[in-house]
Structures are given as C-alpha cells and as structure tokens.
Amino acid sequence: MHKVVILGTGPAGLTAAIYLARANMNPIVIEGNQPGGQLTLTTEVENFPGFIDGIMGPDLMDNMRKQAERFGAEFKRGWVTDVDLSQKSFKLNVNGLGEIVTESLILSTGASAKLLQIPGEQENIGSGLSTCATCDGFFYRGKKVIIVGGGDSAMEEANFLTKFASEVIIVHRRDELRASKIMQDRAKQNSKIAWGLNKTPLEVIGNGIKVTGLKVKNNETGEEEIIEADGIFVAIGHTPNTAFLNGQIETDEVGYIQVKPGTTETNIPGVFACGDVQDNKYRQAITAAGTGCMAALDAERYLENHAITDWSQTLNEVNEG
Structure with a gap:
C-alpha cells in the first residue's frame, strides 16, 4: 500500500x-x-x-x-x-x-514517435535519424537534411530546420500534403525547402557511423533512387x-x-x-x-x-x- x-x-x-x-x-x-x-x-x-x-x-x-x-x-x-x-x-x-x-x-x-518501420531506421536513431527537429536541428548547421511527413508538424519542422541546414527536402508518399494551407504556403515560399512528393521511403542508408541518405520509390514510375542527406527527420506524428x-x-x-x-x-x-x-x-x-x-x-x-x-x-x- x-x-x-x-x-x-x-x-x-x-x-x-x-x-x-x-x-x-x-x-x-x-x-x-x-x-x-x-x-x-x-x-x-x-x-x-x-x-x-x-x-x-x-x-x-x-x-x-x-x-x-x-x-x-x-x-x-x-x-x-x-x-x-x-x-x-x-x-x-x-x-x-x-x-x-x-x-x-x-x-x-x-x-x-511514430516511425517508418523500414530497414536501417532503428540502427540509425541518434546517428543521423531523429524525430525531433527542435532537439537536434542545431547539429545540422550548413548540412542537407530530409524531413519525412506531410502534415503540419512536418511543415513546421522543415521551416525550423532551414535556420540551420543548407537544404531541407520534404519527402511524402503522396502527391498532396495533409498540412493546412497556411503551413503549406509557408513551406513553399521558403527557398531552402525542396520537394520529394509521391515518393515512398524504402530504406535509411548509412555507412555504419552516420546516415548518408534515404532510398525512396517514385510511386508514379516505380523507379528507386537514393536521396543523399546528412540527416533524416521523421515527422509523421x-x-x-x-x-x-x-x-x-x-x-x-x-x-x-x-x-x-x-x-x-x-x-x-x-x-x-x-x-x-x-x-x-x-x-x-x-x-x-x-x-x-x-x-x-x-x-x-x-x-x-x-x-x-x-x-x-x-x-x-x-x-x-
């Protein structure tokens, strides 16, 4: 008792x-x-x-x-x-x-934090893969990073990361975002943000020490490619x-x-x-x-x-x- x-x-x-x-x-x-x-x-x-x-x-x-x-x-x-x-x-x-x-x-x-459940994800948590831009964004000053997600949180974190990163690529498996219009507009008006829509993440790529990129599939063509990056932020809720x-x-x-x-x-x-x-x-x-x-x-x-x-x-x- x-x-x-x-x-x-x-x-x-x-x-x-x-x-x-x-x-x-x-x-x-x-x-x-x-x-x-x-x-x-x-x-x-x-x-x-x-x-x-x-x-x-x-x-x-x-x-x-x-x-x-x-x-x-x-x-x-x-x-x-x-x-x-x-x-x-x-x-x-x-x-x-x-x-x-x-x-x-x-x-x-x-x-x-919800994760993508793809190969290479678990072993790279803390080695280039993060679920908190506010916590870890500072470590990517002048670097190229990827945000996975299409909601308000993903747009907000993408904009936040542009304070540090040289380029932020938003990857989303659909060709339309779930984020509110105002959040989408803010992201689209940010010159440091690039877009990787209609692409499904397949694998987190690393060299055994840190993340080096994200393998994705183009849902329209079926082709696979590796988007090179120094860090990956998962923002799917x-x-x-x-x-x-x-x-x-x-x-x-x-x-x-x-x-x-x-x-x-x-x-x-x-x-x-x-x-x-x-x-x-x-x-x-x-x-x-x-x-x-x-x-x-x-x-x-x-x-x-x-x-x-x-x-x-x-x-x-x-x-x-």
Missing part, C-alpha cells in the same frame, strides 16, 4: 520522483520497457539548462534517476497491464510485480501511451490525457498526468520536467487533504472487490 506511484521514468516522472521523495512521500516508480523515455534514444542534449557543454541523453536520465534514488524513491521494473481507478485506492496490475495499491497515481508514460487506461481517464481524440488548466489534475481525483502523455504541443525535456514538478506538488497537496487513514478497511474493500 503506497502513498503515490509514478508510471514512467522520463524527465517528467523522474522530476516528480525527486520532489516527492524529498517530501518523504516514498514514491514507487514503475519503469516500463524503455526506462528513461525518448531521451535515451538521443545523443547530445544541449538545450537542458545547467549543462554548459551539453550532456548525453542517457546520462541526463541516469543522473535524474540517481538523484531520485538518493532521496528515497524506489524503482521497480514492470509493465502495467491493467488499472482500476473506480475506488479511492487505485489498483495497478503490473507484469512481473503483481497487484500494487496506491492512494494517488502520477501518469508520465509519455508519447512514442506521435502516439500517447494511454491505451492501458482503458478509457478511465479523459483524453482527446488522439489519446492525450486532458488535465484541468493550470494543473496536472485529471478527471479522477488523485490521478495526475505530466510530460508528453498530456502535451501534444511542446514535447521538450524541460517542459516535461516542469509538469513533473507540478504533478508532484499537486499529488502532495491531494494526499494532505485526502489521505486514507484506515488502511485495514481499505484493504478489506480491495480484497472484496
């Missing part, structure tokens, strides 16, 4: 763990199948405050974890398969750990990791958790959400960490006012349920 359980170990979850551990709340942190979140797939992080020369993504996450452990946060490896949020004491079924009961719950399970909640928490049409404005509170009292699982706009490590702090403070205040005092009665209710 725990005061608070945190699901996820990205910047949001680990920041929440640090704050709650320092407040003597003894948080339990459940690590999923990718401890550390998306930052473990990146190389150097230069825009997280406090690191003058930058820091490797995995090192940043390791430091945050050790900081949480120093104050008493307890980490458990497992995968949440089911949750029951219908009672004041929340029940979590965790693969490898069994059932966990908690007074409050922080959801920081993040969002997973994200999927929030909320399926395991089975509709018990209010989300938008895509699946991002809805929180009350100015807080991390969800529609269920005692359940809080932070990080990318509730943020479909910024998706930055620093903004995720900020909401992790908010969730910890919200959970602490909730527990001060709604603490379960008679655990024996609660246990009986759980067992009967």
